[in-house]
Amino acid sequence: MLKGSQKSTNNYLIKQLPKATVFVDKRKAIVYMSDKWLNDFELYNSVAIGKNIISLFKNSNPEWQKSISQCLKGLPNLTLTESHQNKNGNKKWFELHSTPWYDENENIIGTILQAEDITLRVSTETKLEKLEIISEDISDMAEIGFWDYNLAEDKMFWDSRTKGIHEVADDYIPNFIETSNFYKLGHSRNTISMTVNRAITKEVPFSEKLQLITAKGNEIWVIVSGKPLYKKGKFSGMVGTIQNINERHLNEVRTKENQRLLRTLIDNLPLSVSIKDLESRRILVNKSEMDFCNVQTEKEIIGKDDFSFFDKARAEITRKDDLSVMRDRKPILRKEVNHKEENGDLSTYLISKIPLIDTDEHAYGLVSIRMNISDIKQKEIELRKLIDVTSSQNEKLINFAHIVSHNLRSHSANFSMLLDFLASEKSEPEKEKIMQMLLDASDNLLETLDNLNEVVHITTNTSLQKKYIQISKKIEAVQQNLGAELEKHKIKVINTIKDHIKVRVVPAYIDSILTNFMTNGIKYRSPERDSFIKLSATVEGNYTVLHIEDNGLGIDLDKYGEKLFGMYKTFHNNKDAKGIGLYITKNQIEAMRGKVTVDSKVGQGTTFKIYFNDKD
Structure with a gap:
């Protein structure tokens, strides 16, 4: 046993030991304890001294208890690892x-x-172990192999993943110099040789995407990376990685091919295509869209909205449509929009806007498609005109057939009846009267046939050429021809048309048209006042409009408006009226792609407006 003074001295010395130290007797009771032990295990000397060392540690390692017993028997020193949870739970x-x-x-x-x-x-070892596990997992998932080269030993090491990428046996021993032989002859082999040499001589790391031919003859794409190692300024070796990216590379190639195919497709579509983000900024466009916005390169259009290319009012409308499509996630389809081109022409476009929806059903942009349908619209207009003309011609044909049938039947009936009278009549004077009536009927039939022939001629003769004529001079010529009638009935002709005004007409028709309308002014004059015929001209769009105004009897348009230009339609008790002039005149005007309108009031007069088509 230790004496009291010695024990006190020992206790003093042990308390100051720099290491956490404890002396335990054969009963495993604590005799001495350093302050370092007390602090590390958060104990108090008054509590710990005399206590069983095992009782102070909860869940202690049985091997540790065994080691204490072995020491008491004089066995060799033992070292064990033990954990301890402090008061904070750490x-x-x-x-x-x-x-x-x-x-x-x-x-x-x-x-x-x-x-x-x-x-x-x-803690460090645990982290390293975790990192090693993670590294191995990453290596397996990314197909990354590790390699290193030791210059002093001239040894090259490949891990199993690197050997797997090269498709060599597990016992394969790589050679640093011969490693480049695995790379495809040409660009890849030259690049790896020059890159490794540059890394060694200039102390720079490298990473290259190259083609490698495996031991089994398979051609694959890899990324090989390396870093040179130096000791005291001298090259000592190299470490690096190699990754199999063949599948990724093939996918990239396929993706690029698909992108080129898609790009070729959309660039050659007869449509303007653009993809916009949530701010209506273009993030992808085709060539037609670039042409529409009058730019040469994508740099000039990508990232810009419609305010950069259109006037404010137009841009605000397109932005409103964009917001509507993205907000409601409903497309706008086949919306017609007019657009003024740089040359001043007005074009019509058909616009569709389709929202782009993500997996969360949120819109992240839209696709805008614009198609120029100006030609189609023009064809529609032309077709509509053709339908109108065809309909009008059909109506005329039916009307003409009806007139022919009615008039010829009337003449035929009249001839038949007169011939019957002539056959049964005994009196010579009466026979002479009937013969005169037959002659009159024959003249009437010939006149009717002449009228019908004129209508047919106008309707079928489409080869007549239109020419520009000086309308004022033509009016003067017609006025001279009607001079006797005008003078007889004291009708004043007022011609206000300037000499420079010309109309595009069939010369043979214009004489007939002017004569008919001016003759009507004479026929249907009012006996209650001095009569006049006033002629003037205006321009309306593609038409030069001739106004022929009189102050005659006028026409009740509510009653006769629809029949005014019909064949053999008369509306006054004028013995000279035959109802054929206006019908023929209207046909002549329409044959020249023109039109005629009338404005009239009974007792006040009539104004005819003749539209001469200057373009068609």
């Missing part, structure tokens, strides 16, 4: 060394335990 790790405790007579009187805090080392 786990700390200690390395415990067990050594026999001898007295001055070399008798074992207990065990000396020393503890070293290795929490940081254990």
Whole structure:
């Protein structure tokens, strides 16, 4: 046993030991304890001294207890790792060394335990282990192999993944110099040779995408990376990685091919196509869209909205449509929009806008498609005109057939009846009267046939050429021809048309048209006032409009308006009226792609407006 003074001295010295140390007797009771031990295990000397060392540690390692017992028997020193949870619940790790405790007579009187805090080392080792596991997982998933070269030993190491990429056997021993032979002859082999040489001589790392031919003859794409190692300024080796990217490369090639195909397709579509983001900025356009916005390169249009290319009012309308499509996630289809081109022409476009929807059903942009349908619209207009003309011609044909049938039947009936009278009549004077009536009927039939022939001629003769004529001079010529009638009835002709005004007409028709309308002014004059015929001209669009105004009897348009230009339609008790003039005149005007309108009031007069088509 230790004497009291010696024990006190020992206790003083042990308390100051720099390591966490505890002396335990054969009963495993604590005899001495360093302050470092107290602090590390958060103990109090008054509580710990005399206590069983095992009782102070919860869930202690059975191997540690066994090591204490072995020390008491004089067995060799033992080292074990033990964990300890402090008051804050944090786990700390200690390395415990067990050594026999001898007295001055070399008798074992207990065990000396020393503890070293290795929490940081254990944590580091754990992290490294995790990193190694993660690294292996990443290597497996990304098909990345590791390699290194030691210059001093002239040894090249490939891990299993690197050997797998090269498709060599597990016992294959690589050679640093011969490694380049795996790369495809040409660009890849030349590049790896020059790159490795540059890395060694200039101390620069490298990473290259190259083609590699495996031991089994398979051609694959890899990314090989390396970093040179130096000791005291001299090259000592190299470490690096190699990754199999063949599938990724093939997917990239296929993607690029599909992109080129798609790009070729949309660039050659007869449509303007653009993809816009949430701010209506273009993020992709085709060539037609660039032409529409009058730019040469994508740089000039990508990232810009419609305010950069259109006037404010137009841009605000397109932005409103964009917001509507993206907000409601409903497309706008086949919307017609007019657009003024740079040359001043007005074009019509058919616009469709389709929202782009993500997996969360949110719109992240839209596709805008614009198609120029100006030609189609023009064809529609022309077709509509053709339908109108065809309909009008059909109506005329039916009307003409009706007139022919009615008039010829009337003449035929009249002839038949007169011939019957002539056959049964005995009186010579009566026979002479009937013969005169037959002659009159014959003249009437010839006149009717002449009228019908004129209508047919106008309707069928489409080869007549239109020419520009000086309308004022033509009016003067017609006025001279009607001079006797005008003078007889004291009708004043007022011609206000300037000499420079010309109309595009069939010359043979214009004489007939002017004569008919001016003759009507004479026929249907009012006996109650001095009569006049006033002629003037205006321009309306593609038409030069001739106004022929009189102050005659006028026409009740509510009553006769629809029949005014019909064949053999008369509306006054004028013995000279035959109802054929206006019908023929209207046909002549329409044959020249023109039109005629009338405005009249009974007792006040009539104004005819003749539209001469200057373009068609």
